[in-house]
Amino acid sequence: MVLSSFRILEMELDYHPELRGITVNRPPLKLLQDVPFPAWVADNWETVTNFQAKPDDLLIATFPKSGSTWMQEIVDLICRNGDVGMCKRAPVYYRVPILEFFMNNILPTGTDLLAKMASPRVMKTHLPIQLVPKSFWEQDCKTIFIARNAKDSLVSYFHFHNSCHLLPEPGTWQEFSQKFMDGQVSWGSWYDHVKGWWEAKDKHRILFLFYEDIKEYPRREILKVAKFMEKVLEEDVIEKIVQSSSFNIMKDNPMANYGTLPASVMNQNISRFMRKGEVGDWKNHFTVSQNEDFDEHYARQMVHSSVKFRNVL
Numbered sequence: 250m251v252l253s254s255f256r257i258l259e260m261e262l263d264y265h266p267e268l269r270g271i272t273v274n275r276p277p278l279k280l281l282q283d284v285p286f287p288a289w290v291a292d293n294w295e296t297v298t299n300f301q302a303k304p305d306d307l308l309i310a311t312f313p314k315s316g317s318t319w320m321q322e323i324v325d326l327i328c329r330n331g332d333v334g335m336c337k338r339a340p341v342y343y344r345v346p347i348l349e350f351f352m353n354n355i356l357p358t359g360t361d362l363l364a365k366m367a368s369p370r371v372m373k374t375h376l377p378i379q380l381v382p383k384s385f386w387e388q389d390c391k392t393i394f395i396a397r398n399a400k401d402s403l404v405s406y407f408h409f410h411n412s413c414h415l416l417p418e419p420g421t422w423q424e425f426s427q428k429f430m431d432g433q434v435s436w437g438s439w440y441d442h443v444k445g446w447w448e449a450k451d452k453h454r455i456l457f458l459f460y461e462d463i464k465e466y467p468r469r470e471i472l473k474v475a476k477f478m479e480k481v482l483e484e485d486v487i488e489k490i491v492q493s494s495s496f497n498i499m500k501d502n503p504m505a506n507y508g509t510l511p512a513s514v515m516n517q518n519i520s521r522f523m524r525k526g527e528v529g530d531w532k533n534h535f536t537v538s539q540n541e542d543f544d545e546h547y548a549r550q551m552v553h554s555s556v557k558f559r560n561v562l
């Protein structure tokens with residue numbers, strides 16, 4: 250399906266009529282190698298871990314809520330040479346499938362979508378480095394990793410849990426914050442996730458980016474991505490990609506903002522998928538004492554890592 254206009258309102262879309270009236274029960278967490286996942290990932294792990302990557306596959310990896318959808322849109326725009334209409338051919342989760350998505354009673358699984366996709370394929374994952382299917386490294390695939398500062402990731406993840414029924418109930422803000430610090434949330438510990446990918450970045454073909462850098466100067470970071478993908482872009486195409494991947498455009502684009510999903514899966518009246526897209530929103534959520542505790546805990550968790558985030562105070 251190709252949509253020709255930005256004006257189509259998400260409320261008018263009925264992209265998945267098969268999902269009309271379905272009930273989605275929030276999943277429990279289950280462990281895979283000591284990392285908690287929604288049951289739908291853990292229960293289908295054999296298929297995901299045995300996924301056969303191809304040498305020209307490109308993987309986008311992040312801890313949840315770190316800008317993966319933003320990068321999916323940027324990479325698709327680069328692949329299509331800035332053809333905005335083409336990048337509205339389908340929702341972002343079909344254009345760039347989520348490798349470990351496996352709720353086949355709701356939508357096609359990531360591995361099924363990828364099996365039907367022509368090369369070169371682009372896909373996304375939130376898996377920690379040690380759980381990425383080994384075929385990606387055997388095939389020497391390229392990965393774009395985005396890290397987002399822990400506090401804003403936590404805030405974004407909390408709001409997303411409230412709206413997204415594919416994840417367990419978050420509990421209160423205090424309860425969820427504690428679970429996040431303990432690594433007891435879906436896809437595990439933010440700290441281990443970021444440290445793991447940071448350590449791997451010089452061992453594989455990994456472009457390691459920061460959400461805060463993309464926010465500061467999208468053009469500079471988009472050019473890094475294009476170079477990594479070995480794409481040469483004309484000046485007007487670069488400008489189109491910067492514009493079309495901006496928060497304000499993506500938030501009104503139903504093919505990028507998850508407006509194609511019914512409220513029984515993701516209730517955007519509770520919290521929009523494209524919520525704020527800012528750096529430093531944590532200041533609107535943390536109390537002074539919570540911030541002190543978080544900083545102390547963060548320093549302990551990250552003491553042996555050289556990864557440095559800019560100060561987002």
Ligand code: PPS
Pocket residue numbers: 311312313314315316317318319401404405406408409494495496497499522523524525526527530
């Ligand atoms: S998910 O559900 O884990 O795949 O989420 P993910 O896409 O990784 O991250 C969602 C957050 O990224 C913000 N976002 C953007 N910020 C700036 N510019 C653009 N274009 C953009 N697109 C997505 C999105 O709003 C979520 O952050 P919060 O802080 O909740 O707004």
